[in-house]
Amino acid sequence: MEKTARPWAALWALVIGFFMILVDTTIVSVANPAIIEGLDTTIESVLWVTSAYLLAYAVPLLITGRLGDRFGPKNLYLIGLTVFTIASAACGLSGDISLLITARVFQGFGASMMTPQTMAVITRIFPPDKRGAAMGLWGATAGVASLVGPILGGVLVDALGWEWIFFINLPVGVIAFVAALRYVPALTTHSHRFDLIGVALSAVGMFLLVFGIQEGQSYDWGQIWGPISVWSLIIAGLVVLTGFVVWQHFNRGEPLVPLKLFRDRNFSLGNTVITTVGFAITSMALPLIFYLQMVRGLTPTESALMMVPMAVISGVLAPFVGRLIDHINPRLVATAGMACCAVALAWYAAVLTPDQPIWILLLPSAVMGLANSAMWGPLATMTTRNLAPALAGAGSGVYNTTRQVGAVLGSASISMLMQARLAAELPGGGSGPDAAGLSGVLPEFLHIGFSAAMGQSLLLPAAVALVGGIATLFFAKPKPLSAEWTSTEEAQPES
Template sequence: MSNASVAVPTRGSLLWVVVLASIGAFITSLDVVVVSTALPSLRDHFGASLSDLEWTINGYNLAFACAMLTCAALGDRLGKRTVYVVGLLLFTASSVWCAVSGNAETLIAARVVQGLGAAAVLPLSLSLVSDAFPTEKRGAAIGIWGGITGLGVAAGPVLGGVIIQGLDWQWVFWINVPVGLLTAALCLVKVPDNKGTRAPLDLVGLALAAAGLFALTWAPVRAPSIGWGSTEVVATLTAGVVLLVCFVGWEVRSKAPMLPMSYFRHRGFSTSNGVAFALAFSLIGSLFLVAQMFQIGLGHDPLQAGLRMMVWNAMPMLVAPIAGGLSDRLGNKPFLLAGMLLQGVGLGWLGLVAKADVGYGTLIGPLIVSGVGISMVFPTMANAVVGSVPLEQSGLASGTNNTVREVGGVFGVAVMAAVFAAHGSYRSAGDFMEGFRYAELVAGGVAVIGALIAAAAPGRARVDLEAAPVAVLGS
């Protein structure tokens, strides 16, 4: 039996749990997109180099990817609400630091700390929701969580355009402060905490995982600047793989592993993480290029580009709650499979029709198809992951899934940027669109691979494991 003491919220508090957990996921998702729209203003204000601008994004992403497993493990042991609130406060404080930064170097340091805060917020926000609801209602709750989180991605380009054109870049960070403080305060009052497990922290496992993930994400971040064949990139990739192999070996032998390898014997857990990598690779890589396509390829300003992207990235608000609710009755597999296929078709279609003089009407179809696909996968993937492990370890399961997604996104941006550079350039709209075409075709292909992985997922909803020991996962 589990040693965890789980506090189950009353019926009247369930809405508070969903809303307050979703707000944390919302602001961390929003921040990634909004800051990207502020890069030209940061360049002008600080006289920042291209490398400085890259590290404004990459510093956040590296800290985010490397710390999620650690934060999730701490949440499962120290209390999920406790670590979630600490993450919110760290994210909020570092947002203030970002806003008052006097140079690019200080801003980059603040962004690293902001990424550490987000690493606690995002996985534990999902875990708080999944813990609060019984299995038969969990999909619908996660669907609502996914819709609110998706709103952050959808609103990001529009809000960023409004802020940059109407205020100043500092407000990209100031907007986090009142939201973060209010959410943290309400969480302490409205969200019950669980006391976590009594298992000791696996410090060796934490160190191996963090070092391996850092190396594995550092390599693609550096590759666009120094080349994929450079000694640094090859050596770092190799070190990352070796460290993660050592991590797996240690976890198999550990009496109190940070991440029980038996989880991966559950098809729902392993296939959902494979889908997560493919989804993030194709989605984040495409987001990086689509925003530029509307501005550089088609000549729109940031606000116009953000509004035109909403037919794509606003879909999670509309579709994710529906998909999450239906998955409670139909299982996760149909939505994972159909969603990844739609994602692949939409992105491939986008690549085929993209050209310098393409009209917006031609782009609406593929953007909607891809957006619907994303929206079907996002909540059901999360539901499948947290539903594959005992309740008290849902934070770790969520952290693993988010880490896989973050690594997939880093590789997606790097690989698609390399494909773009091989076939296009920024010299003209026509050159840009040529590189964009090939990159989107690659993204569509990776999404189809994700659909093949989804086809191996369990065909029906699992038996509830809330009170089951970990050992049953391999049976």
């Protein structure tokens, strides 16, 4: 490991910015109606405010993780944070939808530079037998941020206007920059020959795949333009990514993603499981929010507050879980967390009825809080425990990429399933509300069918979480520390 005098101060400095960028993946969802009104735009255009961010965030993650190995994770983090903060100001000042979408692209790119560096620094400054508590804090941040976004967004939009969901990032970004500059050590860089062919193949393949999955629903899974269809983009993306993997295998220089990473069973399994977590956590929100607003008549802020038990329980328990997994096999905790996730989602599916007492819905929310506290940190610990320092950035890039691809798959899949169940459950086989959920509270005669459709839709993320839980059973027992991790190599002095 690389020693630093204040590893926890470094971690907290990174967590501030990490929390901010993850909140921005979900904060816009409750602001869409206000943005439509404020910028006099359409539903189709405003959906790109989120899509552009997610694309720019997901596509470069493999590359930015490797860049952190080459030029130093601190440097990449600070550059990304600067880009993200400036882009946030541009978002809030945007006078039309095109400028807002463009600014969101830069926001996403800044986020993609920051995210892999957080895990890479943890991997390099905390030894494996002390990393559980650190990953517990990282996991609590990831879990809570995904839930805080809609809550914070609803409050800011209702109180100050949609622009403030972006302006709030400016003071946070400045504080995060100063903290990272002061407390994050300048770690040893590793000389890498950059794999330009790998960069091109991964970027093109990821863009085609993520764009196809993410925007498929917008084009009704049909033609996009001329002979180009959604499915042709997805297939082309898979073909290009297959070519990328083949190139990584035969590249005699230094591949962008060293395939030897996947020789470690826990790394391979961890990426599989985090894909299911990204899928389940992302896809659960849409049916719940639609039900709460369109059947129960809650406001955006009120519906987001129904997620508070998840955020509070996750935030409180995650640090304790982190310390626990330094002393027991993290697999046990990860399995319990995935099981709680599947149970909570199945519970939600069972209780989404028009006349359900509203407090009952807080119970599965609390169980989901238990799940969040037990999933993120242990999974990250198991996945990265055996990574060599020189591969920390590459491994972190892969891990965050698979999480983000899981989220995109979850978003697209739940949209398709909701439409199918609405067509089956509503009178006359109606297609239900539009994609942005702007139809207000539904007439009472539609409540039973709509609630049933939303509950049935939640069985999909429940099943995916169960698959992830089964996969955790195959994690190998953590290996003893290697000599590479017990060395006393010092971090480079601050520049």
